[in-house]
Amino acid sequence: MTDREIKSRVLAQFNKALGAHRNIRELLVGRSAKIISDYNGQPYGRSAPSMRGRIKSIVAVHFDLNQGVSVQLTGSRLYISIDEIEIV
Numbered sequence: 238m239t240d241r242e243i244k245s246r247v248l249a250q251f252n253k254a255l256g257a258h259r260n261i262r263e264l265l266v267g268r269s270a271k272i273i274s275d276y277n278g279q280p281y282g283r284s285a286p287s288m289r290g291r292i293k294s295i296v297a298v299h300f301d302l303n304q305g306v307s308v309q310l311t312g313s314r315l316y317i318s319i320d321e322i323e324i325v
Contacts, residue, residue, distance in 0.1 A: 262298045265308060265324075270295050274321035278313040292325060 271292050277285040293310035300306060307316035 258300055261300070261306065265295050265298050268295050269293070269325045270308065270310060270322040271325050272310075272317070272321065273323050274317075276317050276321055278310070278315060 269292050272288045272290065275287045275289055277287055293312065295308045296311055297309040297316075298306065299309070299316050304318065306319045308319060308322065309316050310322075
């Protein structure tokens with residue numbers, strides 16, 4: 238396999254992954270999510286009460302190879318795992 242062929246295949250896979258990310262963002266951003274964990278939206282420990290049961294809007298999506306898909310909710314500075322919310 239030549240250099241050009243390898244780079245072409247890498248670029249094709251990258252574009253495929255980028256399309257998947259775009260599709261996931263379209264599915265999630267703007268939807269409402271109910272928090273089902275003891276998430277408090279704060280970066281430092283338990284400085285705020287739990288937000289369990291509250292419904293917030295998803296404003297951003299983050300993808301990580303190790304942690305999977307996380308979302309940012311309105312009024313929060315942190316991302317929360319998609320396993321800790323319920324899409325409503």
